[in-house]
Amino acid sequence: MKYTEKISNKLNDLLILTYDAKRGYKLAAEKVDNPAIKKFLEDKANQRHNFGHELKSEIVEYGNLPEDSGSIKGDFHRAWMKFVTTISSSESERMLEEVNRGEKKILNSYNDILNNKEWILPNTTRDLLSKQRDAIKSALETSKMYEEVVS
Template sequence: MDITNTPTPLALTKEDTIEELNDVTRLMIDSFKGYKDAADEADDSWALKADFDQRATVRSRHIAAIQNYVRELGGEPSTHGTMRGAVHRGWMNFANVFRDDEKGAIESVENGETFLAHRIEDCIEDGQLDAVGTQLLKQAHQDVCSSARHFDRLDG
């Protein structure tokens, strides 16, 4: 999917950008929390735990940048994840009781990153973002895709 040259509609408003950025921010917060939970599940592997923690830190930087831009636009940034994300993390915690915790954590993160990458692509392609919002999401998208590929290799 080519998200490098996305057209922008003529009637774009600040509210459109704020709404789209907040929607993605909620999912990114879910992702951040997923990384923190995965780090907790990776107790036996210091390297994997460090990897999850490092990716959570990077994700939090993208979240902060988007939240700051929403404030600049005069909006109230999202500060909480989604109910879907909370349910997913709860299910993964329950499911991990019955299998290898690290493998389950990797699968959960990989699935979450793939979902987030697609949602960011959709948001960019919808054309409801201004230039700065688009750039912020393109940067986040690169990070998310890199993480998804990384965990796909670990899972394979």
């Protein structure tokens, strides 16, 4: 497999996770009542939308086609999010827990790509992924803060 294909495949993996995160944030925003948490979740859904466009552009730069949908795992996770809100006494807390779980997974994926010693990423790709990873870290910290407040 060519170098550009390997990177494109990894970027497409991130793109799929980004689609999943966007949908997860949207679902979580629909399920919470707290206005501050709702705004945070809506903002993160929009951020992931923008991340998706950035990743698509990067994939096209490598001469490949970007994925156009999320994963089956993401569909199952959102179904689980819907289910747990029906049995949980604190929808906000439970939604934030699920958001945190998803963010940790995507954060690990970014770190795997950025720390991979098998290839050297071009600076533009490394900068983009680092910027997005740092934003995800920040969102995770904020989400944890909100979770502590509502628990």
